[in-house]
């Protein structure tokens with residue numbers, strides 16, 4: 621069954637043809653940057669129609685709690701993080717109390733999460749840096765955020781996008797995989813992928829694009845067996861022809 625048109629409107633046939641990406645299976649021609657940017661915008665529009673406004677799935681009451689939750693979410697599900705953070709934030713409601721907590725106490729609060737010992741160290745050190753350098757506040761600049769313990773560009777971009785309304789592209793494992801499959805980057809390095817996406821998308825799209833791409837990776841474009849047959853991005857995706865013949869898993 622043909623996939624429905626991957627647009628939120630009835631695009632003319634010639635527009636669809638122009639946006640069809642070079643196939644990854646045939647000898648790929650190099651896509652012009654302007655065409656890639658136009659295709660990226662069409663992908664962004666389709667993702668917006670699929671997923672709408674994306675709320676942060678991590679439970680938090682303020683920017684400090686959001687920062688701690690995002691640090692904890694590395695290589696963990698959001699649901700697992702949400703199970704431990706209410707008790708953690710009840711016990712340590714601000715950077716000052718968390719920075720003075722013993723490591724073993726913090727570890728006992730987050731023991732169910734992977735890498736809990738390393739994460740406990742990051743939380744304590746980060747809270748201490750917030751107290752000592754930032755008067756207990758979470759800074760908003762990329763430079764200051766990435767100097768905090770446990771904070772890389774991905775975490776910083778999530779904080780900037782959700783807490784400060786600053787555009788940022790959070791490149792996690794899903795965003796990396798889908799950006800490559802969609803032919804928006806050839807890079808593996810998250811920092812280079814972020815730069816590639818930033819070049820072809822306007823800043824107003826950055827935050828939502830990466831978060832919607834992450835959802836699409838969890839629901840449709842699975843790591844092992846992407847469900848291309850039911851993916852509404854397949855008209856825009858150079859990897860679709862390689863995988864549409866695979867049996868598509870049922871929607872979760």
Ligand code: SF4
Nearest residue numbers: 841846848851854857
């Ligand atoms: S599911 Fe298939 S068509 Fe959709 S984005 Fe992933 S690789 Fe492309």
